[in-house]
Amino acid sequence: MDSQTVSLVRTTFKAVAAVDDGPERLTRSFYSILFTDYPEARDFFPAAMETQRDRLVRALAYVVDRLEDADTLLPYLAQLGRDHRKYGTQDAHYTAVGNSLIKALRNFAGAEMWTDDVDRAWNVALGVVASAMTGAANADTAPAVWGGTVIETKQVLRNLAVIKLKLNEPMPYTPGQYMSVQIPSRPRMWRYMSPATPASDDLTVEFHVRGVTGGWVSPSMVSHTQVGEEWLLGAPLGSLGVPANPARDMLLIGCGTGIAPLRAQVLAMAEWTTSRRVHMFVGGHHPCDLYDLGMLWDLSMQNPWLTVTAVTENTHNPWWHVAEDYEAVSPGMGTLMTGQIGRVVASLGDWADRDIQIAGAPSMIQTTKFRLMAGGTPVENIRHDPLY
Template sequence: MGLEDQDSIRILRDVLDPDRGSHDLVAQFYSRWFAVDLTARDLFPPDMANQRRVFGQALCWLCDEIIAQRADEPVAFLAQLGRDHRKYGVTDQHYATLQDALLHTLRSHFEQSWDQRLSEAVHDVVALAVGMMSGAATAETSPPFSDGTVLEHLRPTRDVSVIRLKMDHPLSYLPGQYVPVQVPQWPRRWRYLSPAIPADSQGYVEFHVRSVPGGMVSTAIVGESRPGDRWRLANPHGGLHVDRDDADVLMVAGSTGLAPLRALIMDLARFAANPRVHLFFGARFPCELYDLPTLWEIASMNSWLSVTPVAEHKTDPPWAADYPDPTPPRGLHVRQIGVLADVVTRYGGWGDRQILLCGKPAMVLATKAALIAKGAPAERIRHDPLAS
């Protein structure tokens, strides 16, 4: 029965679920894979905890999709995963040893209940995942990554850096997308960042990075990046966009969640006619609304753009004196005080708008819930996948 055997695939799904305690099983798989293929270990960072969790979650999702008899999303997901994994240096040989190690680990785990039906289902799920990834990687002809040099590192506020790079070759992406980034301070640790400007034919890219407590990569970028550093960027992801033929737009950005929305706004500025865009840009303190001067410049020349600054606190902390004052000339809406979700919904439910949310997962979830409670249709609200 193979992929049509939903009962067997449910059994497989449950043993791979991190929430059901799959940590040891997945750890055994990686240990076996690294033992039979010494080159595979070099593909991953020293700390494998997050990798193991993500691997289990991905296989669980694949099983759920197969059980629900949905084919399009798994095929597209696996193909994209295969293309994306080229940046790690994954080869056909790695896929072959991965498949053997995973099948051996699962067969050992199911030793007491391993029968013909379960064997067929497990083999078919693993073959589908590995085959789609390796096939898509082999068929892709574009470079797996591009390198660039840091030209400028600005610190507009204590926890935020603006990093400007010049790529060796222009990077192709759509405004609103995010790209995997590897920095020299943390080799083999890829993190997703959103360009803050549209793709540039000369290869210039700008990122806005906020230092996250406990975040090794973000802290290193904000604290240690220097002009001359060499960064590596891989192929873009994400589908955040504005439909110029659709309704007016509500954008809500928390801190450096502004970056992809800023790129979208800059791209819209190329056109004479656009839907109206209202941007709420929020932070904890007024001094952390770091990019208001740029937003003011764009809004002053484009009547379709309105910007409302939002700060949780009315006054700045003492350390703000060490950083540039981001207050723009008069022209933007008066700064509001409060939490973004509350301030945005004071103006209504925005149910007639295209709604784009970017920022910390907690902010995105709170704002989304508040908008839905006010009557905004959930299907009108878009945001990137939220980090767990």
Template sequence: MDTQALKDSWHLVARSGDQVPLYFYSALFLANPETRDLFPVSMARQRDRLVSALGHVVSNVDRVDELVPFLQQLGRDHRKFAVVAEHYPAVGRALLATLEHFLADRWTPALAQDWAQAYGLVAQVMADAADDAAKTSPPWWEGEIISHETRALGIAVIRARLNYQYPYRPGQSASLSYSMRPRIWRFYSFANAPRQDNTVDFHVRMVDGGVLSAALVMGARRGDVLRVGAPVGDKLTISADTPGDLLLVAGGTGLAPLRALVEQVMYEGPSRRVDLVVGARNSRELYDLEALSKMAAEHPWLNVVPAVSHDPFYRGTRGNAVDVALQAWRGQQVFVCGSEEMVQGTVGRLLDAGVPPEQVHFDEFTSDRGRES
């Protein structure tokens, strides 16, 4: 299999932009209309995801150690869409038809064979991972909402009790679905460490065009049921082997997974000091400050610093979260979560300031788990 030919051909196809996923899904649904029910009513975001996922796969096609875990996670996670092994050939045929259409005379028998072989391997890894996961866990859990608090304009903190034991680590995320927006799944981070009562917290902010976030903030009520996919991600997790103290830098509802890390340290015993910088544009967006301040008052190892960047009347620490964090950095492991823009800017500033790359932790795939992405 000529991996460079795969990369070069995909690069050519990707130049056609939105026309690529549009053609792919048209081919898939026309030839296999039963697959349409696997996708949300609106396909706008789904089209973006297809291009992103294919780009990631092709870019790493020659790095098997990195690609296989990604594909296995996709296979496990796609169980919640009721994807089964029989769907993979249909997707493969639509993919090859799409490549042939956009490559035109560059689509040779040798290239077609390489793509067919590559897709076959991808499908096999995903299907095997899904089969293995089915032996030990359901495609999703159900969680009854037992608390829904509107903490600020467009921000809600939701607590749900799951129907079965749910194994996850602080710093991880899960995709959520809600009956008001069927077949739409979005990732959110857990805002707490695992509890004995099997409850989980999510911090949800409404975003422009975010149909699920709007439904969760404005429409969800006690007694409603969420579907919760399997936990994913390990970039924001810590273990006993994680060295030293922690410096946590949160932007908006990116606070959620970092708050879960604080709880983990609290439950495991204060073996390390934790500095948590919570960034917001104005004081009204410091939606969890009361609870965080109480935790800091009860635990001397925890230092919480709210930082407000766009409110000239705020009497506390003013400035961007990364500026405040750099003042507090003294060799700690740094964990960053927020919007994509915030994470990229913060990580860049940290590295420019001399923080070693191996001490900067952030989630590259969905950098802001508290938003629809």
């Protein structure tokens, strides 16, 4: 894409985003047009569309911000295309989506903003997106979805469970990646989750799930998952993982169940000899949120290359925490650090010599990244998954 195309697409999208309720109105209009002009497309989507609309606008923003960065954008689109195979998506569906999005944008922008040049620019940009996604999807020979049977579920906190599945066939994911998951009680409501363990020969995979208040899927996962349930899993996604260059040490920063992709990596590294140092910060609002700290601390005792530091924003547990829940501090472990995890990590140095990965809620990732950059950390050293 030339610079004029990128500029026109970006300017139009930012104009939409700047209007009150602009992104929400755009996505509502888009899906209304899509389901009216292509009624067969409705079967691909869940009954409740709130999460889907939010995902669309975030994905659009991610793509628009990276139109000039082919090295980042094209691999992302390729992964997205492979992931969409789980819906049974065909090339014609991408045409339907592109036509509906352009129609929604044109209706929103009006004749004054939506010039012939703008129309051409959006057609070019969406053509690149569709080409990258369909090309990767059509070239993929892996299964479109994997099946998994729940073999163990353990509720370790009131709102958090560890769930283990046995896959029906090997899934070659990289420790640090994530994938979409669908449970039987919530058809077509796919949720992205990171395995907390590396791929294993016995085909087991472990997920750490926190129930989000008001959520459609996660509370059901935490409270109602039964052994024997059959889950579906989409293609592995994401670029987190142990870097190929062993000369650079690692800094891993995770909060809550965001530790899962980082945990999978250190477990994988513990299986082979590594010369790199790894410092892992594990954070939470309360000490009880450090539900897996004991295992990580034990792992650090067995592997001198691994350092684990615990950080909590509060020194006391909430009223609902009971003694039977996981205890945060293992015997022999030092005092917990207190504070917002990004502030704490940034206060300990600029970490300029580290490969840095951040995992957790989008707000935590953004805050931690900005604090590290303000402290002198090069932005190119920092990695995290797309914030949606």
